[in-house]
Amino acid sequence: MVDLSINFAGIKAPNPFWLASAPPTNSGYQIMKAFDAGWGGAVWKTLGVPVVNVSSRYGSVNYRDTRMMGFNNIELITDRPLIDNLREIEEVKKYFPDHAVIASLMVESKAEWEQIIKDVENAGADGIELNFGCPHGMCERGMGSAVGQEPEVLETIVGWVKNVANIPVITKLTPNISEITDPGLAAVKGGTDAISLINTIKSIVGIDLDTYAPLPIVDGKGTNGGYCGPAVKPIAMHMIRELAQHPEISKTPISGIGGVETWRDVVEFILLGATSVQVCTAVMHYGFGIVREMEAGLRQFMEDKNYKTIYDFAGKALPNVTEWKHLNLKHKVIAEINADKCIGCELCYIACDDGAHQAIALSRDRTIRIPNIIEENCVGCNLCSLVCPVEDCITMVKKDDGKEHLTWNEKTLNDEIPVTFNDDRAGGKHHFVPKPTDALKHKQ
Amino acid sequence: MAEYKRPKSEAEFNKNFKQKKPLMNDTEAYYESSRCLFCYDAPCIQACPTHIDIPLFIKQIHTHNVTGASRTIFDSNWLGNACGIVCPTGVLCEGACVYNHQDVSPIQIGRLQNYATNQSINTNKKLFSVGASNGKKIAVIGAGPAGIACACEARTLGYDVDIFEAKEKPSGLTVHGVAPYKITNEEVLKEVEYLQNQLGFNIKYNTNIKSKQELSALESKYDAIFLGVGLGITRDLGLDGENLDGVIGAVEFIEELKNKQHKLAVPDKVVVIGGGNTAMDAASEAARMGARKTVIAYRNTKEKMGAYGFEYDLAISAGVDSLFNVIPIAIVGKDKVEGVKFAKTELVNGKLQTNMNNTFIVRCDLVIKATGQAKQGSLYELIDALETDNKTRITVDGNTFQTSNPKYFAGGDAINGGAEVVNAAYDGKMAAQGIHNWLNK
Numbered sequence A: 001m002v003d004l005s006i007n008f009a010g011i012k013a014p015n016p017f018w019l020a021s022a023p024p025t026n027s028g029y030q031i032m033k034a035f036d037a038g039w040g041g042a043v044w045k046t047l048g049v050p051v052v053n054v055s056s057r058y059g060s061v062n063y064r065d066t067r068m069m070g071f072n073n074i075e076l077i078t079d080r081p082l083i084d085n086l087r088e089i090e091e092v093k094k095y096f097p098d099h100a101v102i103a104s105l106m107v108e109s110k111a112e113w114e115q116i117i118k119d120v121e122n123a124g125a126d127g128i129e130l131n132f133g134c135p136h137g138m139c140e141r142g143m144g145s146a147v148g149q150e151p152e153v154l155e156t157i158v159g160w161v162k163n164v165a166n167i168p169v170i171t172k173l174t175p176n177i178s179e180i181t182d183p184g185l186a187a188v189k190g191g192t193d194a195i196s197l198i199n200t201i202k203s204i205v206g207i208d209l210d211t212y213a214p215l216p217i218v219d220g221k222g223t224n225g226g227y228c229g230p231a232v233k234p235i236a237m238h239m240i241r242e243l244a245q246h247p248e249i250s251k252t253p254i255s256g257i258g259g260v261e262t263w264r265d266v267v268e269f270i271l272l273g274a275t276s277v278q279v280c281t282a283v284m285h286y287g288f289g290i291v292r293e294m295e296a297g298l299r300q301f302m303e304d305k306n307y308k309t310i311y312d313f314a315g316k317a318l319p320n321v322t323e324w325k326h327l328n329l330k331h332k333v334i335a336e337i338n339a340d341k342c343i344g345c346e347l348c349y350i351a352c353d354d355g356a357h358q359a360i361a362l363s364r365d366r367t368i369r370i371p372n373i374i375e376e377n378c379v380g381c382n383l384c385s386l387v388c389p390v391e392d393c394i395t396m397v398k399k400d401d402g403k404e405h406l407t408w409n410e411k412t413l414n415d416e417i418p419v420t421f422n423d424d425r426a427g428g429k430h431h432f433v434p435k436p437t438d439a440l441k442h443k444q
Numbered sequence B: 001m002a003e004y005k006r007p008k009s010e011a012e013f014n015k016n017f018k019q020k021k022p023l024m025n026d027t028e029a030y031y032e033s034s035r036c037l038f039c040y041d042a043p044c045i046q047a048c049p050t051h052i053d054i055p056l057f058i059k060q061i062h063t064h065n066v067t068g069a070s071r072t073i074f075d076s077n078w079l080g081n082a083c084g085i086v087c088p089t090g091v092l093c094e095g096a097c098v099y100n101h102q103d104v105s106p107i108q109i110g111r112l113q114n115y116a117t118n119q120s121i122n123t124n125k126k127l128f129s130v131g132a133s134n135g136k137k138i139a140v141i142g143a144g145p146a147g148i149a150c151a152c153e154a155r156t157l158g159y160d161v162d163i164f165e166a167k168e169k170p171s172g173l174t175v176h177g178v179a180p181y182k183i184t185n186e187e188v189l190k191e192v193e194y195l196q197n198q199l200g201f202n203i204k205y206n207t208n209i210k211s212k213q214e215l216s217a218l219e220s221k222y223d224a225i226f227l228g229v230g231l232g233i234t235r236d237l238g239l240d241g242e243n244l245d246g247v248i249g250a251v252e253f254i255e256e257l258k259n260k261q262h263k264l265a266v267p268d269k270v271v272v273i274g275g276g277n278t279a280m281d282a283a284s285e286a287a288r289m290g291a292r293k294t295v296i297a298y299r300n301t302k303e304k305m306g307a308y309g310f311e312y313d314l315a316i317s318a319g320v321d322s323l324f325n326v327i328p329i330a331i332v333g334k335d336k337v338e339g340v341k342f343a344k345t346e347l348v349n350g351k352l353q354t355n356m357n358n359t360f361i362v363r364c365d366l367v368i369k370a371t372g373q374a375k376q377g378s379l380y381e382l383i384d385a386l387e388t389d390n391k392t393r394i395t396v397d398g399n400t401f402q403t404s405n406p407k408y409f410a411g412g413d414a415i416n417g418g419a420e421v422v423n424a425a426y427d428g429k430m431a432a433q434g435i436h437n438w439l440n441k
Helices: A028-037 A082-095 A110-123 A151-164 A181-190 A230-245 A263-271 A281-286 A288-305 A347-355 A383-387 A408-413 A436-443 B010-016 B026-034 B043-047 B054-062 B066-076 B080-086 B098-102 B109-122 B145-156 B185-199 B212-221 B250-263 B277-288 B309-317 B421-439
Strands: A006-008 A011-013 A017-019 A041-047 A058-063 A066-073 A100-105 A127-131 A169-172 A194-197 A201-203 A225-228 A254-257 A274-279 A333-337 A394-398 B137-141 B160-164 B202-204 B224-227 B247-249 B269-273 B293-297 B321-323 B326-332 B339-348 B351-363 B366-369 B408-410
Touching: A006 A274, A011 A100, A017 A288, A028 A041, A028 A082, A028 A288, A041 A082, A066 A230, A066 A281, A082 A100, A082 A110, A100 A110, A110 A151, A127 A151, A151 A169, A151 A181, A181 A194, A181 A230, A194 A230, A225 A230, A230 A254, A230 A263, A263 A274, A263 A288, A274 A281, A274 A288, A281 A288, A333 A383, A347 A383, A383 A394, B010 B250, B026 B054, B026 B109, B043 B054, B054 B066, B054 B109, B066 B080, B066 B109, B080 B109, B080 B185, B080 B421, B109 B185, B137 B145, B137 B212, B145 B160, B145 B185, B145 B224, B145 B421, B224 B421, B247 B250, B250 B277, B250 B366, B269 B277, B269 B339, B277 B293, B277 B309, B277 B366, B309 B321, B326 B351, B408 B421
Parallel strands: A017 A041, A017 A274, A041 A100, A100 A127, A127 A169, A169 A194, A194 A254, A254 A274, B137 B160, B137 B224, B160 B202, B224 B408, B247 B366, B269 B293, B269 B366, B293 B321
Antiparallel strands: A006 A011, A058 A066, A066 A225, A201 A225, A333 A394, B326 B339, B339 B351
């Protein structure tokens, strides 16, 4: 029997699906509705000295027929008085004692931190999340990502918090930094109980072509927003992995955030070491009901793989995520086109010819639109299989016998790597490339 | 079986003749255009007789460059709006869409095309300019799609163009002969008006060129002449009773229907003779006008019909019945039509033969002959050295559309014996280029 419940750094929840601190967690009404819909936890919209917000606040990147593939916002932390939020936290906990209610916090002075921690503990919060990630507005005032980008300041504040907090502390990191392990390590040194990431990425999602103002537009002007949604998931996954593989950080539980929308996203995050996930954009797009698909999918996956709890597979992908230099240079795949499935769009041909390695030929008989792979030119790059619009039409087929294994690292140690500009050991030395003038052949 | 009530008002007529390809709204166009794969060397372009860069205009629609999309379309096809609606896209561009190979619905190219061109037409967006005048003049005979396309192209090349049209409206069969549920006259006429506004060619209506004298006058006044004369009236079948009241040619029937709409009286029982697309249209229209029983009678099997399958299906869905392997041998009736006498046909040694021992009469009040239109042979005879083939189609050079009389060029139904609007649009455009190359040799 699958058990989805978690104990995340001491914060217990019926499942790992949490709402991220964001507009969907602005009020007790929303959080109760979410718990009722099946969410296991919620990080309350960041509390602090209430702000004044602007109108409008959100912008999006649409791709083809997909709305909000990427999303950004310039909304700040809560604009509601603390007392109202505290009362509602208490009320939510009364109705949902087993669900996780985490208070996201952002204040300036040590005294403010100490006071607000006491307040949320009294209200019954199960944990605290330190918002060191917000990359718009609040950072201009020395908070949010301004803290997340200064590991020393971050460590100090985590220390203040840990000194007074009686409930678990999660430090939320900003991705707007070159090495995520720097603030990650600082949080651990400060004594944090857990880390959550990523907060949003500094972004401009669009420019209005009539007013020349960035979106979202506030009276003819705009500012950078925080980018999130499905588009940022790959960046989040990479950063989660970096922390999960770091020897001094890896023991700290990670709550994964960034573009999670489906059960597949959840499983991927867990495989990279996250043991809870936080969701915002998917809920802002589809409402709390989206959790049904996540839960059903996660359960099915666990049943199929025979896992009882998420800890049975948490971090299972980490041993396979390595550095480039450890990849096997003797591994060889080439593309194969299934002629029965091919619809003749020839996107694989033009993608390969213009965008990759000139390893696909059109049929000489132009009444046949099934292209041919030129095996000796194919470097196994995957591009054709990525652009192919038909399910399972182009597959990458393994061609090596699996007996040989040689990495760049080993090659370096064996002194077998190219070292001069015209070194004979260049990987592409014997690879076919058409003559430059062949590009103009159609004009003759 | 009658599916339609007799239309008594314009509203009821419009309901019965609801547009098969209604204009897309912005949301439909957004989602539909998002589906295009932007194929390499796209099959839809190859399948389009005018080779419109379809993936380009679809991408332009999706990126809200609808004006650019419209320009892409008109660049290849001057009748881009009409063609988007009346083209048999299922056997042309949409039939070639690669999605078909995985049973995914093809992109609705025709409707997207119409979405783009309609916006330019409705806002009278100027996309094209008249070329610098070269002082030369072209006469175009016939303001159908071929003639209009030829005139537009010639104007961009700097020619003065006068079109001579026998009827009182432009667009030829697009106005007079295309079924009302495919396109409205208003839609057809506004495209021609839009083109005329931009390119300023003259159309002289009610000017039927039919004498040697008139042709000679054109020859002396113009540097080149384009024949876009289409086809003539419905051919006689040579049957007893063919001249009875209640026997009409299909194109004449459709023309009358398009003019009179709900005011045209169609009787209860109608027989349509023929198996081509025009027969399907005529039958469908009779049914939509409230005829209680409409029967298509075709001399061969269903499979041998010239009509596209979807046109036949459309007629059947309108409540039309069909008879196959029957040939009319007489039209019966005293003062007016009372029925058609048919003989059964059968295939003997690969040849269709009439069995006069097996005849029967189908009672009806109206006979519509959709058995082909006569060619404009009497006009052709007046032109010196104008060659035609054994089906009285004008012979032209395949690239230049020049006839055997070098001053004359031709296109459309006059050279192909009856095809689509899009074929005529292509011929007309290419003929203008042919004229240009010939005059500048």
